[in-house]
Amino acid sequence: MYDQVTMKLNVDPLILSALREDITSEDVSANCVMRRPQQGEADLICKEDGVICGLQVFARVFALLDEAASVEFLVQDGDTVHRGQALAKVRGDIRTILCGERTALNYLQRMSGIATYTRSVAMLLEGGKTKLLDTRKTTPNNRVFEKYAVRVGGGNNHRYNLSDGVLLKDNHIGAAGGVAKAIAMAKEYAPFVRKIEVEVESLAMVREAVEAGADIIMLDNMSREDMRAALELIAGRAEVEVSGNVTRENIAALTGLGVDYISSGALTHSAPILDISLKNLCAI
Numbered sequence: 001m002y003d004q005v006t007m008k009l010n011v012d013p014l015i016l017s018a019l020r021e022d023i024t025s026e027d028v029s030a031n032c033v034m035r036r037p038q039q040g041e042a043d044l045i046c047k048e049d050g051v052i053c054g055l056q057v058f059a060r061v062f063a064l065l066d067e068a069a070s071v072e073f074l075v076q077d078g079d080t081v082h083r084g085q086a087l088a089k090v091r092g093d094i095r096t097i098l099c100g101e102r103t104a105l106n107y108l109q110r111m112s113g114i115a116t117y118t119r120s121v122a123m124l125l126e127g128g129k130t131k132l133l134d135t136r137k138t139t140p141n142n143r144v145f146e147k148y149a150v151r152v153g154g155g156n157n158h159r160y161n162l163s164d165g166v167l168l169k170d171n172h173i174g175a176a177g178g179v180a181k182a183i184a185m186a187k188e189y190a191p192f193v194r195k196i197e198v199e200v201e202s203l204a205m206v207r208e209a210v211e212a213g214a215d216i217i218m219l220d221n222m223s224r225e226d227m228r229a230a231l232e233l234i235a236g237r238a239e240v241e242v243s244g245n246v247t248r249e250n251i252a253a254l255t256g257l258g259v260d261y262i263s264s265g266a267l268t269h270s271a272p273i274l275d276i277s278l279k280n281l282c283a284i
Helices: 005-024 028-032 053-065 093-127 143-152 170-176 179-189 201-211 224-234 251-255
Strands: 039-048 070-073 087-093 131-133 167-168 194-200 218-220 241-243 261-262 276-283
Touching: 005 053, 005 093, 028 093, 039 093, 053 087, 053 093, 053 241, 087 143, 087 218, 093 131, 093 143, 093 194, 093 241, 093 276, 143 224, 167 179, 167 241, 170 179, 179 201, 194 201, 201 218, 201 224, 218 224, 224 241, 224 251
Parallel strands: 131 261, 167 194, 194 218, 218 241, 241 261
Antiparallel strands: 039 087, 039 276, 070 087
């Protein structure tokens, strides 16, 4: 759940932007059938099994349209939900419900889909020391929602944005003139409290990163044999992350390596939505 400050500063502006995208002048369909204020209610219904996430955002959509609107939830974020299950009751002016329905559902379906997919991947790592991480491969202007959904699903967040930490990737290394040079420049410039992570693609780069004093070494798209050899080279002198096209279907092959982290962009860029509907709208 978002705290009050995060909600007002970071979440509300994004929700309002989404609402403005959907309503440029008026909701002409709603105004066709509702010419005057009329209180109503509707049921939020789950249409497939999964993990629910984003209830606070769902309710916030209606509250931003009308402070008098209310949502009575029957579940909470992180709960496993099932097809046909009633999730909530939405009450308020019928025009408010109609205007906010699609935007509220878009957030809820997307966030629940990510939480559902993440949980299915996280379960494959249970019992070991390896932590599942997301990436910055998120939908533009939806990172605050999608990274929250990863946490609800049982995953962990990698850096939130470019200001969060030092991660020297292939192009940074190329621009600096090599792994050792990039790490040395990062140590000179970045605050001492920041860990320095470097992405490597070969055993030679691994050796150079270790000798240069990297805090975290990311093994990117390396073969299983090379990853085992890399772990022997690192020998506990740095934390180790594995990355590169990691999905639910192939992560099992990585679980036995004993690395500290496995990151997967698929948690956010490939998770399908969870099908949820708002039904039975009627006047009260």
